[in-house]
Amino acid sequence: MARKVSPPAWLRTVLPPAVVALAVLAAWYLGSYVLIDADRRFLLPPPHEVVRVGFGDPVNLAELLAGLQLTAEVALIGLVIAAVVGLVLAVLMSQADWLERSIFPYAVLLQTVPILALVPLFGFWFGFGFPSRVLTCVLIALFPITANALFGLRSVDPGLHDLFTLHHAGRWTRLVKLQLPSALPAIFTGLRISAGAAVIGAIVGDFFFQQGPAGLGQLIYIYPRRLQSEMLFAAVILASAFGLLVFWFFGVVARAATAWHDSQQQQPAVQAGRR
Amino acid sequence: MTSNGPAVTLHEAGVRYGNGTLALDGVSLQVAAGEFVAVVGPSGGGKSTLLRLAAGLLAPSGGTVERTADRLGFVFQDPTLLPWRSVRGNVELAGELRGVRRAERRRLAEESLARVGLSEVARQLPRTLSGGMRMRVSLARTLTGRPELMLFDEPFGSVDEITRERLGEQLQELFVADGFAGLLVTHSVAEAVFLAQRVVVLSDRPGRVVGEVAVPLPYPREPQVRFSPAFTELTARVSALLRGGNPPPEPAATCAEAKTAASAEPKNPPSAEPKTAEPTNAPSAEAKTAEVKTADAKPGAAKSVAAGKEVP
Numbered sequence: 001m002a003r004k005v006s007p008p009a010w011l012r013t014v015l016p017p018a019v020v021a022l023a024v025l026a027a028w029y030l031g032s033y034v035l036i037d038a039d040r041r042f043l044l045p046p047p048h049e050v051v052r053v054g055f056g057d058p059v060n061l062a063e064l065l066a067g068l069q070l071t072a073e074v075a076l077i078g079l080v081i082a083a084v085v086g087l088v089l090a091v092l093m094s095q096a097d098w099l100e101r102s103i104f105p106y107a108v109l110l111q112t113v114p115i116l117a118l119v120p121l122f123g124f125w126f127g128f129g130f131p132s133r134v135l136t137c138v139l140i141a142l143f144p145i146t147a148n149a150l151f152g153l154r155s156v157d158p159g160l161h162d163l164f165t166l167h168h169a170g171r172w173t174r175l176v177k178l179q180l181p182s183a184l185p186a187i188f189t190g191l192r193i194s195a196g197a198a199v200i201g202a203i204v205g206d207f208f209f210q211q212g213p214a215g216l217g218q219l220i221y222i223y224p225r226r227l228q229s230e231m232l233f234a235a236v237i238l239a240s241a242f243g244l245l246v247f248w249f250f251g252v253v254a255r256a257a258t259a260w261h262d263s264q265q266q267q268p269a270v271q272a273g274r275r
Numbered sequence: 276m277t278s279n280g281p282a283v284t285l286h287e288a289g290v291r292y293g294n295g296t297l298a299l300d301g302v303s304l305q306v307a308a309g310e311f312v313a314v315v316g317p318s319g320g321g322k323s324t325l326l327r328l329a330a331g332l333l334a335p336s337g338g339t340v341e342r343t344a345d346r347l348g349f350v351f352q353d354p355t356l357l358p359w360r361s362v363r364g365n366v367e368l369a370g371e372l373r374g375v376r377r378a379e380r381r382r383l384a385e386e387s388l389a390r391v392g393l394s395e396v397a398r399q400l401p402r403t404l405s406g407g408m409r410m411r412v413s414l415a416r417t418l419t420g421r422p423e424l425m426l427f428d429e430p431f432g433s434v435d436e437i438t439r440e441r442l443g444e445q446l447q448e449l450f451v452a453d454g455f456a457g458l459l460v461t462h463s464v465a466e467a468v469f470l471a472q473r474v475v476v477l478s479d480r481p482g483r484v485v486g487e488v489a490v491p492l493p494y495p496r497e498p499q500v501r502f503s504p505a506f507t508e509l510t511a512r513v514s515a516l517l518r519g520g521n522p523p524p525e526p527a528a529t530c531a532e533a534k535t536a537a538s539a540e541p542k543n544p545p546s547a548e549p550k551t552a553e554p555t556n557a558p559s560a561e562a563k564t565a566e567v568k569t570a571d572a573k574p575g576a577a578k579s580v581a582a583g584k585e586v587p
Binding site: 163173178181258 | 327330331332347349351352353355357358359368369371372373400402
């Protein structure tokens with residue numbers, strides 16, 4: 001390749017992950033056809049079989065999509081609740097040190113406690129329906145948004161705080177006009193992480209309840225027991241794709257909402273610096 | 276603003292931080308209405324602390340601070356702009372926080388932006404501007420409050436030399452036009468002398484007033500005044516005070532030493548001997564009237580004396 005001719009921007013964005021995808025597919029086929037005997041191929045069905053059985057068969061596809069829909073509902077409602085609760089907690093903690101000292105340890109505890117151990121309890125207390133699943137999801141998704149939002153609210157430029165102090169700005173004005181906008185990039189980072197966690201939370205709750213309507217989690221639990229490995233792979237792909245979609249969505253929203261932020265300016269600079 | 280009462284008065288003001296560090300020690304300083312005073316001192320010498328005291332952002336741990344001026348303007352070291360707001364939105368912020376009505380604050384903002392020559396970029400975001408332009412936005416925001424007292428905390432520290440000088444010139448035009456009282460903190464001796472009527476020299480931490488140099492150059496000062504002998508002489512005096520004011524010695528001995536040194540070697544360059552502030556050998560017309568005052572004597576405080584021809 002000539003030195004000074006660089007490929008177009010879209011190609012530079014698309015090419016590297018495409019190469020990785022091809023390599024993974026190649027390795028997958030290699031595993032299915034070369035490393036595994038034909039009679040044990042169900043352990044790693046080749047990609048086209050996964051697509052044919054999982055997404056090509058209308059009955060199977062309907063089952064997967066119904067599971068995805070339930071999981072998506074749980075994840076999105078869980079995420080909304082986690083975001084609201086997390087933001088409120090972060091705002092409260094940012095307003096007074098004693099509140100932070102009182103609340104934050106428990107926010108950390110939420111992150112360290114084995115949620116899996118609590119999931120059956122939620123089932124006992126609240127039944128195995130929708131509310132318990134959402135609750136599991138909220139508990140898993142709550143910490144990232146809380147911690148990031150708090151960090152953002154706390155990291156406001158002290159000079160700007162002085163400016164507001166000099167103009168005798170009240171708590172509310174300071175929060176709305178200074179702290180929340182300053183914290184937006186951090187809040188969106190938290191939302192993105194929480195969104196991924198919410199999808200995992202929805203699947204985990206469903207996986208452990210094994211009762212009520214089947215989401216992706218239950219399907220993922222059932223398929224290996226029925227030796228439906230194509231369906232298992234299809235369910236995993238669907239779950240990952242949904243997680244990616246949510247992650248991407250918040251990335252787009254974040255970029256639109258924080259176009260003023262320095263982090264949005266770095267990409268062109270890096271590319272310009274390249275040879 | 277015609278009266279020459281004080282705009283702000285610090286009396287024996289000291290600041291000790293929570294960790295025990297003494298940042299300022301017994302500083303007395305007064306800025307009269309319509310007067311421009313500059314404070315120079317080494318980095319970390321408590322200059323910013325002094326300004327925060329004057330602004331009321333900080334309470335003195337000793338002494339008193341009395342501010343008579345109602346309308347206060349503060350220009351920070353950084354432009355301190357809200358990055359998500361347009362230039363005009365930033366300039367409007369001051370009025371917004373004071374509760375000025377929308378139409379009125381917009382008018383004030385546009386007027387201020389015109390004064391600093393930034394009407395063209397009113398709709399842009401701060402990040403699209405150069406450092407110097409951002410500083411002017413910050414200045415415009417402060418001007419919307421029609422301040423009686425303007426406090427400047429190393430306002431042009433982060434821009435290049437030429438921009439810095441231009442900003443200084445622009446600031447002086449505003450001072451001449453509006454007649455606010457100004458208190459500028461800077462480490463640039465040339466900037467201090469160019470802008471101020473008096474230059475107060477602060478010692479290294481803990482900050483004490485080491486001495487003071489009056490700058491009798493008439494306003495408006497042309498940019499070229501920086502090359503005049505009088506200007507050079509004044510900056511030399513301030514520099515001498517800065518160099519001399521470092522470790523606090525026994526006051527009496529120092530005074531005697533300084534006087535002896537001054538009379539013994541009148542051609543001494545100003546930077547030669549610590550503890551002596553020495554006028555250069557070729558005083559011009561302005562320099563003759565320039566006087567170097569001693570710091571107000573406080574037991575234990577650094578005291579520096581320069582024996583100029585006109586000093587009694």
